[in-house]
Amino acid sequence: MDLGVSLWAAFELSTLPQQVVNGLLLGAIYALIALGYTMVYGVLRLINFAHGEVFMLGAYTALFASWFLGYGKGSSLETSGPLNLMILLIASMCVCGIVGVAIERFAYRPMRSQPRIAALITAIGVSLLIQYGGALVLPIAPPPSINEKVNPYRGVVTMNLVGGDPQLLEGYEKAKIEFETTEKAWTEARASKQPDDVVRALRDKKNDADRTMGDLQRRMDNSGVKIRIPQGQLIMFGTTIVLMIMLTYLVMFTAVGRAMRAVSHDFDSASLMGINVGKIVTITFLIGSMLAGAGAMMNATFLGTPLTTFFGVMPGVKAFVAAVLGGIGNIPGAVLGGFLMGIAETAVIWAGYGQYKDAIAFIVLIVVLLFRPGGLLGSAKVEKV
Amino acid sequence: MKFFAVRAGSIALAVAACFALQSFAIGKGDLVFRLVFLAGLYVTLAVSLNLINGITGQFSIGHAAFYMVGAYGAGYTANNYAGSWGLKGPLLMLVLLLIGAVVAAVAGLVVGLPSLRLRGDYLAVVTLGFGEIIRIFVQNSPPLGGAYGLTVDAQFKFKYVWMVWLLAILCIAVCRNLLKTAHGLPFLAVREDEIASSAMGVNVTRVKVTAFVIGSAFAGAAGAMLANFDGFISPTSFPMELSFTILTMVVLGGTGSITGSALAGGVLFYIPEYLRDLKPVSGSSLVAAVIAVIAAVYVVKRIADHYHGDKGKRAALYLGTIIAGVVLQIILAAVFKNVPSLANANFEASKLRMVIFSSTLIILMLLRPQGVFAHHEFSWSWIQRLLGKKVPTTAVSV
Numbered sequence: 001m002d003l004g005v006s007l008w009a010a011f012e013l014s015t016l017p018q019q020v021v022n023g024l025l026l027g028a029i030y031a032l033i034a035l036g037y038t039m040v041y042g043v044l045r046l047i048n049f050a051h052g053e054v055f056m057l058g059a060y061t062a063l064f065a066s067w068f069l070g071y072g073k074g075s076s077l078e079t080s081g082p083l084n085l086m087i088l089l090i091a092s093m094c095v096c097g098i099v100g101v102a103i104e105r106f107a108y109r110p111m112r113s114q115p116r117i118a119a120l121i122t123a124i125g126v127s128l129l130i131q132y133g134g135a136l137v138l139p140i141a142p143p144p145s146i147n148e149k150v151n152p153y154r155g156v157v158t159m160n161l162v163g164g165d166p167q168l169l170e171g172y173e174k175a176k177i178e179f180e181t182t183e184k185a186w187t188e189a190r191a192s193k194q195p196d197d198v199v200r201a202l203r204d205k206k207n208d209a210d211r212t213m214g215d216l217q218r219r220m221d222n223s224g225v226k227i228r229i230p231q232g233q234l235i236m237f238g239t240t241i242v243l244m245i246m247l248t249y250l251v252m253f254t255a256v257g258r259a260m261r262a263v264s265h266d267f268d269s270a271s272l273m274g275i276n277v278g279k280i281v282t283i284t285f286l287i288g289s290m291l292a293g294a295g296a297m298m299n300a301t302f303l304g305t306p307l308t309t310f311f312g313v314m315p316g317v318k319a320f321v322a323a324v325l326g327g328i329g330n331i332p333g334a335v336l337g338g339f340l341m342g343i344a345e346t347a348v349i350w351a352g353y354g355q356y357k358d359a360i361a362f363i364v365l366i367v368v369l370l371f372r373p374g375g376l377l378g379s380a381k382v383e384k385v
Numbered sequence: 386m387k388f389f390a391v392r393a394g395s396i397a398l399a400v401a402a403c404f405a406l407q408s409f410a411i412g413k414g415d416l417v418f419r420l421v422f423l424a425g426l427y428v429t430l431a432v433s434l435n436l437i438n439g440i441t442g443q444f445s446i447g448h449a450a451f452y453m454v455g456a457y458g459a460g461y462t463a464n465n466y467a468g469s470w471g472l473k474g475p476l477l478m479l480v481l482l483l484i485g486a487v488v489a490a491v492a493g494l495v496v497g498l499p500s501l502r503l504r505g506d507y508l509a510v511v512t513l514g515f516g517e518i519i520r521i522f523v524q525n526s527p528p529l530g531g532a533y534g535l536t537v538d539a540q541f542k543f544k545y546v547w548m549v550w551l552l553a554i555l556c557i558a559v560c561r562n563l564l565k566t567a568h569g570l571p572f573l574a575v576r577e578d579e580i581a582s583s584a585m586g587v588n589v590t591r592v593k594v595t596a597f598v599i600g601s602a603f604a605g606a607a608g609a610m611l612a613n614f615d616g617f618i619s620p621t622s623f624p625m626e627l628s629f630t631i632l633t634m635v636v637l638g639g640t641g642s643i644t645g646s647a648l649a650g651g652v653l654f655y656i657p658e659y660l661r662d663l664k665p666v667s668g669s670s671l672v673a674a675v676i677a678v679i680a681a682v683y684v685v686k687r688i689a690d691h692y693h694g695d696k697g698k699r700a701a702l703y704l705g706t707i708i709a710g711v712v713l714q715i716i717l718a719a720v721f722k723n724v725p726s727l728a729n730a731n732f733e734a735s736k737l738r739m740v741i742f743s744s745t746l747i748i749l750m751l752l753r754p755q756g757v758f759a760h761h762e763f764s765w766s767w768i769q770r771l772l773g774k775k776v777p778t779t780a781v782s783v
Contacts, residue, residue, distance in 0.1 A: 047506060110686070110751055117444070118754035121636045124629050125750065128743035136736055317517075317625075324510045359521040362514030366499070369511060373502045 019350045027342025028240040032295035033319030034334040036288030042264035042329040049123040052316020053130035058092040058296030065091040071147040092297035093290040100289025134309035144304030153231035162225040172216040179209040232302030327378020403547040425549035431634040431650030433603035439641035441596035442576030447512030449627035451489040455605025458488030460612035463541040478543045482609045489605020497597030524620045534619025542616040556603045639756030644763040663734030669721035681710030
C-alpha cells in the first residue's frame, strides 16, 4: 500500500473544524448506545448482544408512530411541530424500555446462575432471533425511512469561524455589481424588443459575469473556515447531552443510582446489604434500552437512514467497541469512547480512506487495549485466586 | 506392540472411512457432495475453535478470520505461484493446505501475542475486531480481488472430500492426544486458573500462543480446502456471523468436549441447510408452534429445576411434556385456521430457517446451559457403562 504521499495530499486544513464537529455529532449517537452496553456490563458482567436490536426496534417504533400520526407515504399533512417529535421520542423510548426489560426477564434472568459464556450465547441467540424474526413481519423502509415532513427542522446552521480572504471578498463584490448591471441590461434589451444578436451578446455577457461571480464565491468560501450543521443534528446532539446529564444525575445522586453502583461494584455483597438486585438489574436494562430508543428515534428521524431489521448491527458493534475502548462498565468511559470513535471515523473519511471507516474502530481499539488493557478509564486489575 | 497395532489400525480405518465417504458422496449428486464437503470443514472449524475456547479457555469470537486468511493465502498462492511447481493432484492440494495453515498460524501468532495481556471479554472484542479488520482490508485490496472476490484458476480446483474429512479427523486426533498426554495438562490448568497455574510453573504465555497457533492453523487449512473446492472466495463468504456460528457449535456441543464440538459442527451446519427446502408455512400453524414451544419449554424448565425424583420418571415427564406440546400445536393450528388474517399469511421457509436456528439456540441454552455433551467425551468405556457393564473410571478424566 502506498501510504505516505496520498495520505497527506488529501488533508484540507480549512475543513478541520467541520470534521471535528461531524465527529462529535456521530460520536454522540455511539455514546448513547454505548451507555446501554456499559451499564448492563457493569451490573451483570454480560455483553448484551441484543442491544443493537433494541436500537433497531426503536427506529421501527418511530416509523410506526409517524405513520400513526398521519405521516405515511404520500401524506398530505403539513410539516409537523416539535410536539410530534416528542411523541415519537417518547414512543421509541417506552417500547425500547419494555423490550429491554422483557429480554432480561425471559432470556437473561434464567441464565444468571450459569457460566457467563452460556449467557453470552443466549444473547447472540436473542439478537439473531430479533433480526430474522423481525424480518418476517417488519417492512423494509427505503430512505428516507420516516417521512421528512415529520421533522420541522430541516435548515442548516452556518457558523463563520474565519471570514474569507478580503481580496477575494472585494473581487466578489465587484463581480456581483457587474453581474447585476449586465443582467439589468439584458432584461431591458429583451423587454424593448431589440434585435436578436444584441440580446444574445448581452446574455452571453451576463452568463460570463455570473460564472465569474460563482467562481469567486466558491474560492471565497473555501478560503474561510466555517461550520455547517443541519438543525436536526444539532437537536440530536443537544438531546443526547441532556440525556447524559440526566443519567449522570440518576447514577450519582439518587438512591437507585447508588444501589446500581453498589451492584456493579460487588453483586453478591450488594444483595447481602439489602439491595433488591433483581429490581436494580431491571432498572438498568430499562434505562439502557430507553437511551438506545432515544438514539434510534433521532437517528431515523434526522438522518433518514433506510430501515431494515439489520439496521442495528453496525451501530451496535461500533457502540460496543466504544464501550470497551472507554473501559467497559464505566459510564464516563462509554461517553469518551463514543466521541473518540466518532472522531476517528470522520478523521479516516477526511483523510480519503472512507472504505476503511468500519475498520478504524477496531484498529483504535486494539492499539488502546495494547497500552491500557482495561480500556481508557477502566482499571485493569489482576483477578485474585 | 499392541499400542502400535491399535494406532496403525485406527489410522488405516480413518483413511478407509474417508475414501468410502468420498465414493458415497460422489454418487449422490453435486449438492450432497458439497454438503458432505462443507460438513467436514465445519467439524474442523468447531474442533479447532474448541481447542482455543473450550480447552484453553481463551474466549475468541473471530475464528472466521483465520478461516479467511487460510482461504486467501492458499487461493493467492495457487493463482500466482503454484503453476510453476510442477506438482499435481493431491500432492499440490496438500502443499496448498500447508500454506493456508502456515499463513493462518502466523495470523494466530499476531493475534495471540498482543492479546496475552487481555482476558475474558476484552480478548473477545480484540478477536472480533481482528476478524473485521482482515475482512475490510481484503475487501479493499485489488490483488486479492477486492469486494468482487478471488477466483482460483480452474486447474487448482480439487474436489477431495476425503481430504477434508482426513483433516477433520487429524484435528480431532491432535486435540484428543493433547488432552490425553502431559502436554495437554498446562492447557487445562490455564483454563481453570491462570494465576494458580503460573504459580505452579506453567508458562501461560506459551500455552496461550500455542493454542492460538494450532487452532488457527487448522482453521486456515480448512480455508485452503474451501478456496480450492469452490474455486471462488469473497469477503462476504466470511461474515461476522460465521464466527458466531462456530462459537455456537462449540458451546452447544459442550465447551471443552471434542466429541460435542465435532457432532455439533456437523448437526448445526446441517439444520439450516435442511430447512432451506421446506414448504412455505401458514401463519396459523406458525403462531400455534410458537405458543406450543414456549409452553413446552416453560414446563420442561420447571421440571428440570424442581423435580428431583427418580431419573426414569423425570424422563417420562419430559417425554409427556413434548408430546403434550405437539398435541397443543395441532389443536391450536386447527383453531387458528378460523382466523382469516393468520390462515392467509404464508411464510417462506428460507426466511424461517435462521429464526428456527436462533430459537433452538436460546432454548438449548435455557434448558442445558453446559451444552449437550457438557465436558464428557465419547469413549468405549462410556458405551459399556451405558449398556450396564461395570467399568472402572479412568484416573484422569477430562
